[in-house]
Amino acid sequence: MRAAAMPATHDSVWKGTLMHPEYIEAMEGVSGLAGSPWLTSESTVLPTLDGAHEADVVIVGGGITGALVARRLSARGRHVVVLERRRMASGTTGHSTAKVTALHGTAWRGLLGAHPRDKMHAWALANLAAVDELSNTARVTGTTCGLRTLPAYLVAGDATSAQNFGEHIAALVSVGIPVSAVDSPDPFSNPAAELPRQVMIDPAAFVAGVLSSLGPIADLYEDTAVRSLEHTDDGWLAHCDGGSVRAPIAVMADHSPMHDTGGFFGRLFPYTHYVLEIAPRTALPDGMWLQVGGENLTLRPTSGQGGTWIASGQRVRVGSVDDEREIYTQLEESVTRMLGKVEVVRHWSTHDHETSDGLPFIGEAPLGRNLFLATGYAGWGMTKSVVAASIIADAVEGRSNAIAEIVSPSRLPGLNSLVPLAGENATVGREFITGHLTSTSKLAHSDSVAGQACTHLGCETKWNTAEGTVDCPCHGSRFGRDGSVIYGPASNDIEADA
Numbered sequence: 251m252r253a254a255a256m257p258a259t260h261d262s263v264w265k266g267t268l269m270h271p272e273y274i275e276a277m278e279g280v281s282g283l284a285g286s287p288w289l290t291s292e293s294t295v296l297p298t299l300d301g302a303h304e305a306d307v308v309i310v311g312g313g314i315t316g317a318l319v320a321r322r323l324s325a326r327g328r329h330v331v332v333l334e335r336r337r338m339a340s341g342t343t344g345h346s347t348a349k350v351t352a353l354h355g356t357a358w359r360g361l362l363g364a365h366p367r368d369k370m371h372a373w374a375l376a377n378l379a380a381v382d383e384l385s386n387t388a389r390v391t392g393t394t395c396g397l398r399t400l401p402a403y404l405v406a407g408d409a410t411s412a413q414n415f416g417e418h419i420a421a422l423v424s425v426g427i428p429v430s431a432v433d434s435p436d437p438f439s440n441p442a443a444e445l446p447r448q449v450m451i452d453p454a455a456f457v458a459g460v461l462s463s464l465g466p467i468a469d470l471y472e473d474t475a476v477r478s479l480e481h482t483d484d485g486w487l488a489h490c491d492g493g494s495v496r497a498p499i500a501v502m503a504d505h506s507p508m509h510d511t512g513g514f515f516g517r518l519f520p521y522t523h524y525v526l527e528i529a530p531r532t533a534l535p536d537g538m539w540l541q542v543g544g545e546n547l548t549l550r551p552t553s554g555q556g557g558t559w560i561a562s563g564q565r566v567r568v569g570s571v572d573d574e575r576e577i578y579t580q581l582e583e584s585v586t587r588m589l590g591k592v593e594v595v596r597h598w599s600t601h602d603h604e605t606s607d608g609l610p611f612i613g614e615a616p617l618g619r620n621l622f623l624a625t626g627y628a629g630w631g632m633t634k635s636v637v638a639a640s641i642i643a644d645a646v647e648g649r650s651n652a653i654a655e656i657v658s659p660s661r662l663p664g665l666n667s668l669v670p671l672a673g674e675n676a677t678v679g680r681e682f683i684t685g686h687l688t689s690t691s692k693l694a695h696s697d698s699v700a701g702q703a704c705t706h707l708g709c710e711t712k713w714n715t716a717e718g719t720v721d722c723p724c725h726g727s728r729f730g731r732d733g734s735v736i737y738g739p740a741s742n743d744i745e746a747d748a
């Protein structure tokens with residue numbers, strides 16, 4: 251069955267009908283409407299997989315990674331099938347603040363401390379090029395995704411961070427990111443580094459536009475959870491509730507690799523980022539602002555000038571706090587200290603995975619066999635997904651790619667990354683033990699499956715007080731209150747205790 255075309259009709263206006271509602275719920279004690287502005291529009295519902303199918307490539311996941319991989323491979327004549335558990339772009343991509351920039355906050359300084367400069371130079375150039383490539387993709391596909399070109403700024407958040415701000419500029423220049431030092435206007439008023447010609451988008455509309463441009467060489471399915479990926483004599487068999495897809499090549503664009511041949515569940519650390527859409531009382535200077543120190547806020551306009559803004563800053567490990575509503579309160583307080591009283595229009599959060607050496611895992615999975623993956627973007631997946639699509643498409647075609655080795659999923663952890671790796675996994679071990687020792691009453695919620703075991707590795711799940719979800723503190727799986735999987739690595743739903 252061919253997929254219906256998806257109109258790129260997303261915008262930030264509530265249209266009243268949601269074919270597939272946001273997973274987060276409005277909870278008392280959190281300001282504003284619940285949910286991402288990018289997911290409020292109607293869009294055509296794609297079919298659910300039914301029966302046995304064949305393809306050249308099966309792609310698990312319809313976020314920005316899945317969409318861009320599908321575009322690259324279908325352009326090279328491969329028949330691709332994209333299988334999405336919920337709606338296209340409804341995962342991390344649809345909750346992104348979608349600043350498409352190679353600036354990546356303070357990451358470059360850390361990367362230079364852990365990796366050779368020539369490799370980080372190559373990685374930086376790939377991310378710079380990705381900004382232009384994403385913009386071109388939006389234009390070529392005619393995608394109406396609110397794309398705006400504007401500068402990105404890294405700015406010192408207070409006097410203390412202003413003192414050693416030069417080190418961040420030096421790191422950026424050293425890896426080849428062409429920033430220039432500028433004085434920032436109010437309300438930032440501290441030294442800043444400006445990177446011109448970066449981009450912001452509505453990420454859900456971007457994905458919808460890319461997918462709708464693929465034509466008949468791609469089959470797209472929604473509400474189609476892949477329950478397992480089985481290796482067979484002739485490739486990969488994706489098992490779904492209503493059918494299956496057989497293909498010689500499989501790509502896990504599923505955020506948490508479901509067929510884990512590399513122990514990735516212990517090498518990916520899920521951190522939730524909290525976001526507010528705000529209406530400031532005074533105009534803010536146009537641009538995408540990333541503070542270092544101080545309130546540590548990032549700010550971008552939602553769309554044009556004079557409208558609302560999107561603010562984020564707080565980040566915590568999934569399931570690591572008793573009351574997630576406090577994180578929103580802290581974020582609102584930070585915004586108020588910085589900008590004065592604001593109206594909070596919306597709030598939302600979700601997680602992205604971090605890695606111990608600061609680089610993503612992109613390429614063929616350990617053990618090979620034409621199984622590919624891309625994850626571990628650490629909050630900067632808008633450019634990394636573009637690079638990932640190019641690496642994976644080249645690998646599928648047997649072409650060399652200069653960046654592939656730097657982010658290979660088979661790379662060994664360097665000495666510098668052993669300490670963070672051990673620390674994150676000690677957290678998991680503690681969660682596993684204490685979760686099983688504590689009474690479930692602290693974790694549970696009477697009207698949900700919270701407190702029951704995660705279907706991934708059996709850790710005790712926790713009620714998320716701000717989103718109304720059931721979260722696993724060990725590896726970041728998240729479920730609806732009824733136990734249905736929202737985010738992996740879990741593939742199966744939690745059955746409610748009788």
Ligand SMILES: Cc1cc2nc3c(=O)[nH]c(=O)nc-3n(C[C@H](O)[C@H](O)[C@H](O)COP(=O)(O)OP(=O)(O)OC[C@H]3O[C@@H](n4cnc5c(N)ncnc54)[C@H](O)[C@@H]3O)c2cc1C
Pocket residue numbers: 310311312313314315316333334335336337338339340341342343344345346347348349350351474475476477503504505506508522523524525562599600601602624625627628629630631632633634635736738741
């Ligand atoms: C709050 C927040 C703000 C961010 N802001 C920025 C930013 O400003 N700039 C930037 O560059 N990056 C940002 N990021 C990071 C960026 O959004 C992510 O790195 C990126 O969207 C990840 O895309 P993805 O396609 O890999 O994953 P996802 O978008 O999560 O896509 C994976 C898809 O796979 C589906 N799936 C999973 N398992 C299965 C299965 N078994 N069967 C079928 N489907 C499955 C999921 O439903 C999901 O739709 C932000 C992240 C967060 C959390």
